[in-house]
Amino acid sequence: MYPTTENRMFILAINIIIIIVAADVVQCGIPWKAEKHKGTEKKHERLLNQTHEYGPKIRAIFLGDSITEGWLYNGHKVWEQFYKTCNAFNYGIGGDRTEHVLWRIENGEFDNIQPSVIVLMIGTNNIHCNTATDIAKGIKVILNELQTKMNRSKILLLSVFPRGGDIMDKNVAAINRIIQNYHDNSHVFYLDVTNSFEHSRGKVVDELYIEDHLHLTEKGYEMWNKVMENEFFQLLNQ
Ligand SMILES: *[C@@H]1O[C@H](CO)[C@@H](O)[C@H](O)[C@H]1NC(C)=O
Ligand SMILES: *[C@@H]1O[C@H](CO)[C@@H](O)[C@H](O)[C@H]1NC(C)=O
Numbered sequence: 001m002y003p004t005t006e007n008r009m010f011i012l013a014i015n016i017i018i019i020i021v022a023a024d025v026v027q028c029g030i031p032w033k034a035e036k037h038k039g040t041e042k043k044h045e046r047l048l049n050q051t052h053e054y055g056p057k058i059r060a061i062f063l064g065d066s067i068t069e070g071w072l073y074n075g076h077k078v079w080e081q082f083y084k085t086c087n088a089f090n091y092g093i094g095g096d097r098t099e100h101v102l103w104r105i106e107n108g109e110f111d112n113i114q115p116s117v118i119v120l121m122i123g124t125n126n127i128h129c130n131t132a133t134d135i136a137k138g139i140k141v142i143l144n145e146l147q148t149k150m151n152r153s154k155i156l157l158l159s160v161f162p163r164g165g166d167i168m169d170k171n172v173a174a175i176n177r178i179i180q181n182y183h184d185n186s187h188v189f190y191l192d193v194t195n196s197f198e199h200s201r202g203k204v205v206d207e208l209y210i211e212d213h214l215h216l217t218e219k220g221y222e223m224w225n226k227v228m229e230n231e232f233f234q235l236l237n238q
Pocket of ligand 1 (some may be wrong): 042043045046049
């Protein structure tokens with residue numbers, strides 16, 4: 001039996017409604033145009049306070065989304081052991097996309113501080129919204145704005161972490177292929193973590209990830225530290 005024209009129209013209408021509802025939930029932006037992340041006002045205020053309170057004591061910042069924010073949770077033990085003691089501070093906000101990080105840079109979170117090292121990992125939340133090329137452009141603008149604001153800081157740009165599933169991971173790899181060229185090895189450095197977090201394309205190392213194959217377990221943060229610590233501490237102590 002073939003669907004009647006009326007049925008087809010009905011199915012089409014339902015699909016359009018689903019698309020509109022989904023778009024409303026995601027509210028995609030332009031990766032290189034600063035945009036306030038609605039619903040994270042408290043977190044932003046807490047980070048402004050952190051900057052004001054610690055100011056010149058801040059030697060390193062970790063900037064990114066929920067995966068960075070997770071240093072406060074699943075990564076807590078590793079953080080205490082390796083990063084807290086060297087005055088590193090967490091500036092991760094869950095759900096952040098590149099445009100949100102830009103907004104935070106332009107709205108006070110990094111005013112009047114000059115950390116030695118900025119660890120940046122961002123872009124995975126843009127994948128639902130934007131092409132790899134556009135996401136990479138957003139990351140480029142973030143690097144420029146960070147360098148302008150904190151011109152004595154070294155930036156350690158990390159590859160976007162692998163994600164489970166072929167389509168997701170293809171997008172991650174496409175972003176990384178572009179941003180791997182963003183380093184100059186004098187102010188911006190690049191570290192690819194991919195091989196430590198996946199067996200092969202789209203097949204992440206299970207024990208490093210929680211079930212969503214996006215966020216990390218405690219072992220995941222141990223691995224993050226393991227792949228990064230040499231370069232991080234070298235940059236910190238230069
Ligand atoms: C930020 O600091 C102000 C002033 O000390 C305080 O009133 C406010 O509660 C703090 N906000 C957060 C989210 O911690
Ligand atoms: C860094 O920024 C400060 C303050 O904006 C400025 O005075 C200084 O000239 C800048 N240094 C370089 C190397 O751009």
